[in-house]
Amino acid sequence: MSLSKDEVDRIARLARLAVRPEESAAVIERLNRVLGMIETMRAVDTRQVEPMAHALDVVQRLRADEVTEVDQHVLFQSIAPAVERDLYLVPKVIE
Amino acid sequence: MLNATVAELSSALAARQVSSVELAQLFLERIDRLNGSLNAFITVDAERALEQARRADAQRAGNAVVGPLTGVPIAHKDIYCTKGMRTTCGSRMLENFVSPYDAHVIERLESAGTVTLGKTNMDEFAMGSSNETSYYGPVRNCWNRGCVPGGSSGGSAVAVAARMAPAATGTDTGGSIRQPAALTGTCGLKPTYGLVSRYGMIAFASSLDQGGPMARSAQDLALLLNAMAGFDRRDSTSVERAPEDYARMLDLSLDGLRIGVPEQFFGEGLDADVRARVEEALHWFLAQGARRVPLRLPNAELALPVYYVLAPAEASSNLSRYDGVRYGHRATEYEDLLDMYVRSRTEGFGEEVKRRILVGTYVLSHGYYDAYYLQAQKLRRLIAQDFVQAYRDCDVILGPTTPTTAFALGSKVDDPLQMYLNDIYTIPAPLAGLPALSIPCGFDAQGLPVGLQLTGNYFAEARLLGIAQRYQLATDWHLRVPREAPL
Numbered sequence: 001m002s003l004s005k006d007e008v009d010r011i012a013r014l015a016r017l018a019v020r021p022e023e024s025a026a027v028i029e030r031l032n033r034v035l036g037m038i039e040t041m042r043a044v045d046t047r048q049v050e051p052m053a054h055a056l057d058v059v060q061r062l063r064a065d066e067v068t069e070v071d072q073h074v075l076f077q078s079i080a081p082a083v084e085r086d087l088y089l090v091p092k093v094i095e
Numbered sequence: 096m097l098n099a100t101v102a103e104l105s106s107a108l109a110a111r112q113v114s115s116v117e118l119a120q121l122f123l124e125r126i127d128r129l130n131g132s133l134n135a136f137i138t139v140d141a142e143r144a145l146e147q148a149r150r151a152d153a154q155r156a157g158n159a160v161v162g163p164l165t166g167v168p169i170a171h172k173d174i175y176c177t178k179g180m181r182t183t184c185g186s187r188m189l190e191n192f193v194s195p196y197d198a199h200v201i202e203r204l205e206s207a208g209t210v211t212l213g214k215t216n217m218d219e220f221a222m223g224s225s226n227e228t229s230y231y232g233p234v235r236n237c238w239n240r241g242c243v244p245g246g247s248s249g250g251s252a253v254a255v256a257a258r259m260a261p262a263a264t265g266t267d268t269g270g271s272i273r274q275p276a277a278l279t280g281t282c283g284l285k286p287t288y289g290l291v292s293r294y295g296m297i298a299f300a301s302s303l304d305q306g307g308p309m310a311r312s313a314q315d316l317a318l319l320l321n322a323m324a325g326f327d328r329r330d331s332t333s334v335e336r337a338p339e340d341y342a343r344m345l346d347l348s349l350d351g352l353r354i355g356v357p358e359q360f361f362g363e364g365l366d367a368d369v370r371a372r373v374e375e376a377l378h379w380f381l382a383q384g385a386r387r388v389p390l391r392l393p394n395a396e397l398a399l400p401v402y403y404v405l406a407p408a409e410a411s412s413n414l415s416r417y418d419g420v421r422y423g424h425r426a427t428e429y430e431d432l433l434d435m436y437v438r439s440r441t442e443g444f445g446e447e448v449k450r451r452i453l454v455g456t457y458v459l460s461h462g463y464y465d466a467y468y469l470q471a472q473k474l475r476r477l478i479a480q481d482f483v484q485a486y487r488d489c490d491v492i493l494g495p496t497t498p499t500t501a502f503a504l505g506s507k508v509d510d511p512l513q514m515y516l517n518d519i520y521t522i523p524a525p526l527a528g529l530p531a532l533s534i535p536c537g538f539d540a541q542g543l544p545v546g547l548q549l550t551g552n553y554f555a556e557a558r559l560l561g562i563a564q565r566y567q568l569a570t571d572w573h574l575r576v577p578r579e580a581p582l
Contacts, residue, residue: 014456040397
């Protein structure tokens with residue numbers, strides 16, 4: 001299968017990326033070559049196979065429900081692009 | 096001293112033949128001289144290195160209990176977060192990112208007394224096989240500066256190969272330690288998944304990512320792994336196991352060793368010189384009493400498409416955190432919140448990273464999840480089961496690390512499929528979660544290094560290192576000095 005420009009634009013929107021118009025043709029062409037390679041695995045019959053999400057069969061560890069972290073917001077916010085009164089600043093979301 | 100292994104430096108430091116400060120200065124000068132042309136380091140912090148070296152010397156002078164790595168200089172792939180020191184991950188997105196904490200691997204190696212020389216160049220977010228996707232420019236191969244060093248840990252590989260550091264850290268998702276090790280004539284080990292904590296190691300594909308050592312001998316890899324491996328509760332997939340000495344089998348006997356040789360690793364696309372060198376290495380092992388076990392890994396050819404579904408899927412999720420809000424690049428001009436996300440990410444990420452995010456988003460999107468992502472997870476199990484079956488008949492699997500030696504800069508960067516094929520032999524091990532290493536086994540007709548890959552069963556690192564060490568005691572491929580970085 002081959003993705004159209006509209007489909008690529010839709011995926012890019014989902015991924016919060018923009019495909020620049022001047023790059024669009026090359027991006028779509030290369031993307032479709034990668035997807036064409038991936039396509040080869042779809043023919044294999046896997047109806048009886050359990051999906052493998054992880055390399056090792058490990059179970060999620062649980063820990064006691066206790067506070068283990070200390071407040072480091074000043075340190076963490078020191079590398080943020082925009083902070084005011086201990087809050088991360090973003091463009092207005094609600095008018 | 097520049098040409099010494101970690102083990103030799105450790106002995107020289109213990110015998111007080113050299114101080115840690117002298118070693119740090121020696122390697123910093125070498126970096127200063129070569130980095131302009133090789134571009135192996137993104138950040139070098141001489142002051143920090145010399146301070147750590149002074150501390151190591153003081154510990155030794157004060158007769159404190161010191162380990163084998165106290166005072167040994169090391170370089171870190173710029174994917175490991177270092178507190179107070181820039182961590183870029185090869186991306187514009189993190190150009191000014193200074194981590195508020197250290198990665199587990201950094202903590203372990205610094206508490207073992209190593210001296211951090213700097214942070215090495217890499218493919219952006221570890222996505223690449225040539226180091227050409229780095230925002231900070233490509234690393235050049237010190238065997239031929241017109242060639243790539245491999246990737247994504249190409250800066251670490253060249254730092255070690257060009258004697259700018261005696262050892263370095265790397266990370267491997269689909270071959271990012273072993274492939275650059277092969278292309279630069281160095282040694283690199285990808286441990287069993289879960290052995291080395293991923294805490295503070297910037298995530299690419301979390302079910303595959305694994306940190307590991309890069310150095311000039313198998314013995315050095317063992318010394319480094321001893322410090323790097325270990326349980327860490329901050330990584331939910333860290334394995335709880337009793338500590339072990341990875342150098343304990345360095346005098347292993349090869350007599351009766353069953354070496355699996357998969358026909359799938361010697362098929363079409365394998366360069367004739369690479370094949371010849373790997374077969375020569377195999378014959379050396381057979382001459383020591385090892386046995387050849389012909390193998391089939393019937394699903395191995397599916398590894399490439401499976402990997403290029405799973406790794407981008409996980410990457411698209413992991414990289415969603417880069418939104419220009421809490422840290423990282425933020426666009427200067429935008430209309431609203433959505434536009435700020437889109438512009439920040441579009442400016443901050445390079446072409447290959449964006450391609451993989453798009454592929455990942457597509458295979459996870461509504462209507463395609465079962466056909467791609469779930470199918471790839473099922474095939475991953477078949478690939479892993481092939482290995483489980485294979486290890487009933489053999490102790491180790493031998494083959495080439497890469498289909499070719501180092502290729503020319505720019506020759507594959509515009510063709511993703513050609514680039515992805517470089518990892519065809521290195522992708523199966525991380526899909527199964529198995530440990531694998533690459534060591535040099537000779538040169539091609541152009542004088543470029545060839546890598547031999549040994550893949551072991553789960554947690555068989557000590558045995559793998561022992562097998563590699565026996566080979567290195569009888570050969571000198573790993574001791575050769577790159578011709579474009581003479582001593």
